[in-house]
Amino acid sequence: MTTFGTAKWQGGLKDGIGAISTKSGALNAYPYGFAARFEGKPGTNPEELIGAAHAGCFTMALSLILGEAGFTASEMNTKAEITLEKKDDGFTITKSHLTLRAKIPGIDDAKFKELAGKAEKGCPVSKLLKCEISLDAALA
Numbered sequence: 719m720t721t722f723g724t725a726k727w728q729g730g731l732k733d734g735i736g737a738i739s740t741k742s743g744a745l746n747a748y749p750y751g752f753a754a755r756f757e758g759k760p761g762t763n764p765e766e767l768i769g770a771a772h773a774g775c776f777t778m779a780l781s782l783i784l785g786e787a788g789f790t791a792s793e794m795n796t797k798a799e800i801t802l803e804k805k806d807d808g809f810t811i812t813k814s815h816l817t818l819r820a821k822i823p824g825i826d827d828a829k830f831k832e833l834a835g836k837a838e839k840g841c842p843v844s845k846l847l848k849c850e851i852s853l854d855a856a857l858a
Contacts, residue, residue: 725750738762765800765811772798772814772843780837784822787833793858794820801849811849818855831855 723745727736737747745762754761773796784791801813818834825833834855838844844851 738767765802768811768843768847769798769800769814772800772841772847773816775843776816776837776841777818779841780818780820780834783833783837783840784825787829789822789825789833792821792823794818794822811847813850813852814844814847816851816853816855818853819858820855821858825857827857830857 721741723741724739725736726739726747727734729735732752734751736750738750739746739748749761750763751759751761753759755763755765776798777794777796780794781791795818797817799813799815799817800811801815802809803812805812816838820830822830834853838851838853
């Protein structure tokens with residue numbers, strides 16, 4: 719499978735404005751820029767999108783692993799916090815912290831954490847990220 723996203727940019731770094739789109743149309747010319755990325759203004763930023771991708775990928779991977787083990791989640795909620803830090807050679811994504819809260823009938827805590835750990839390691843986005851990845855998983 720191959721898919722794509724696009725970005726358009728006009729102007730300089732701080733005064734410029736960009737628009738991000740996805741093949742599916744989930745994002746269609748959605749605004750992003752310096753102020754959205756570093757100053758908390760409206761719009762999105764690459765780190766937020768990476769967080770959404772990581773949370774979504776991990777949750778789907780866990781659903782697969784749970785199914786293979788005979789479990790089905792009634793609900794899973796995953797948050798991926800992406801840390802962007804200034805380093806000597808520029809900005810670097812240094813960490814993705816996954817927080818998962820799940821309702822899974824019939825599973826005990828030890829088995830749940832084992833399967834969640836397998837999903838974190840098997841998730842394609844986890845494999846792509848070259849940063850520290852941590853997981854905080856709890857049954858709701």
